[in-house]
Amino acid sequence: xxxxxxxxxxxxxxxxxxxxxxxxxxxxxALALERASVDAGFRSYWRAERAGGASLIVMDSPPDKEDxxxxxRIRDLLEAGGVRVPRVLARDVDAGFLLxxxxxxxxxxxxxxxxxxxxxxxxxxxxxxxxxxxxxxxDLPAYDEPLLARELxxxxxxxxxxHLGATLDCGAMEALDGVYRRLIDAALAQxxxxxxxxxxxxNLMPADDGPAVLDFQDAVRGPVAYDVLSLFKDAFxxxxxxxxxxxxxxxxxxxxxxGIAVPPLAQxxxxxxxxxVQRHLKxxxxxxxxxxxxxxxxxxxxxxxxxxxxxxxxxxxxxxAPLASIIDALVRPAMASRA
Numbered sequence: 001x002x003x004x005x006x007x008x009x010x011x012x013x014x015x016x017x018x019x020x021x022x023x024x025x026x027x028x029x030a031l032a033l034e035r036a037s038v039d040a041g042f043r044s045y046w047r048a049e050r051a052g053g054a055s056l057i058v059m060d061s062p063p064d065k066e067d068x069x070x071x072x073r074i075r076d077l078l079e080a081g082g083v084r085v086p087r088v089l090a091r092d093v094d095a096g097f098l099l100x101x102x103x104x105x106x107x108x109x110x111x112x113x114x115x116x117x118x119x120x121x122x123x124x125x126x127x128x129x130x131x132x133x134x135x136x137x138x139d140l141p142a143y144d145e146p147l148l149a150r151e152l153x154x155x156x157x158x159x160x161x162x163h164l165g166a167t168l169d170c171g172a173m174e175a176l177d178g179v180y181r182r183l184i185d186a187a188l189a190q191x192x193x194x195x196x197x198x199x200x201x202x203n204l205m206p207a208d209d210g211p212a213v214l215d216f217q218d219a220v221r222g223p224v225a226y227d228v229l230s231l232f233k234d235a236f237x238x239x240x241x242x243x244x245x246x247x248x249x250x251x252x253x254x255x256x257x258x259g260i261a262v263p264p265l266a267q268x269x270x271x272x273x274x275x276x277v278q279r280h281l282k283x284x285x286x287x288x289x290x291x292x293x294x295x296x297x298x299x300x301x302x303x304x305x306x307x308x309x310x311x312x313x314x315x316x317x318x319x320x321a322p323l324a325s326i327i328d329a330l331v332r333p334a335m336a337s338r339a
Contacts, residue, residue, distance in 0.1 A: 014062065021097040022048055022058045025090035033058060036105075042066040047102060056089070059098040068096050071217035081134035083127055084210040103212050108201035109236055117239070121231070123211055124204055125251050128227055129258045131213070132193040136221035143195060143222025148184045152278060154285025160326075163288035163300065164334040168326070175322035182319055186274040190223035191261035199227035200234045224255075224262055225271040226279070233276055233309050235283060235302060241312060248272055273313045277320065280306040307331060 023031045028050060036047035036057055042065035046058040061068040072093070078085050090099035112120050141147070156176060160166045168176065196203075197218045204211040228251050232244045239247075248269060255262045262268050284306050287299040307327065314324040 014060070017095060018046065018058060018060050018097060021092055021095065022046070022056070022099065025092075025097075025099040026050070026056060055102040057086075057100040057102045059100055061096040061098070063094065063096040066096075068093055068098060072098075074216045074219045077134060077137070077219075078131060078213065078216060082130045083134075084207055084212045085216070086212060086214065103205040103207060106206065107214075108204040108206065108211060109234075111206055112201055112237070117243070120206075120211070121247055122250075124199075124201075124231055125247075125254055127204075127211055127213055128196075128199060128231065128251070129254060129260060131196060131199075131227070132224065132255070132260050133258065134194045136192075136194045136219075140194075141220045142192075143187065143220045143226070145184055145188065147220070148187055148278065149180065151282040151285070152180045152183065154289065155281035157285065158288040158292070159281075159284040159303070160330065162292050164331065166330040166334060168330075172322075172326060176326060179320055179323045183274060183278045186271065187223045187226075187278060190225055190271050190275070191263070192221050193224045193260065195220050195222035195226045196230070197222075197226070199230045200236075201231075202234070202236055223271065223275050224260065225268060225275045229272050229276040229279060233280075235305070238305055238308070245269075273316070277310060277313060277323070280309050304335065307335065 019031070019033055022033060023029050026048065028048075031048050031050065033046040033048050036045040043059060043061045046060065048056045048058065050056065059068070059071075061071065068091075072088070072091070075085050075088070086103060087101040088098055089101065091097070108120060108124070156168065156173075160168065196213070196216050197220060198215050199213070203215040204213060228248060232239060232247050249265065252262055252265050252268050263271065284303055287303055290296040291300040310323070310327060314320050314327070
């Protein structure tokens with residue numbers, strides 16, 4: 001969930017079905033819905049304010065576009081492991097509707113600032129450690145080589161090619177492929193745990209027994225550093241490198257105490273950096289695809305943040321120098337011309 005938007009319910013068949021479900025599930029025939037948040041995917045969230053009762057959220061997940069079953073499966077897995085997740089009050093799985101508790105209008109993204117970041121991240125680490133302690137089901141998808149490679153290809157196909165109009169010659173493409181190979185090998189060498197894949201402030205909700213974790217349906221078995229990196233190097237806000245280093249060290253100490261399989265701290269910091277490069281490239285590609293394929297241009301406005309993340313890491317690793325050269329030669333000039 002993200003920024004609330006007051007949008008009236010459209011008068012179409014899906015809206016009628018959504019409203020009918022909400023009224024029947026809540027037992028309130030006068031219930032009305034307004035859009036609660038905007039999602040990058042096909043799900044939508046709708047808030048129902050009730051006179052004299054707690055407000056409710058309806059998740060609308062059109063079955064032909066985004067099956068709600070994976071969301072429910074991971075929700076149940078996380079809850080069984082002690083992770084705070086939204087409570088489901090009613091469901092129509094075949095139709096793709098869920099009635100959920102309303103966790104409020106503010107995510108961590110809206111609530112966090114310099115003054116409260118330390119306690120909020122402390123609580124977030126607590127939830128992450130609970131999540132990582134859950135044994136991934138045997139049939140859960142793995143963050144394997146094909147998936148890592150597909151994500152990396154989003155960078156050169158969508159961000160470089162489609163968004164910036166840049167073309168790599170054979171030498172540059174071969175050098176970039178070499179960087180991709182190193183990033184994939186590094187990710188596969190990490191200890192493997194349950195990975196949320198988007199464990200960031202936008203997907204955490206302040207709650208007395210939380211934070212509550214959202215948007216977990218794409219969970220996989222993968223690198224232990226992935227969610228740590230996602231939490232502290234977010235898509236929508238940035239923190240000073242010194243604070244990030246301190247938080248990573250705090251996570252590492254708590255993970256060791258909790259029995260999470262993490263390598264020694266120096267190696268773990270390198271793992272965080274390298275999986276971060278993989279994620280930053282992927283996100284740049286996804287934001288470009290959201291813009292050009294899906295007509296959602298506002299995400300790509302955060303592209304400079306990810307280039308800055310890369311700038312903060314690449315100089316420390318000579319093995320990744322070909323990527324730094326591509327950014328210097330192609331990305332920075334193209335982005336400067338668009339500014």
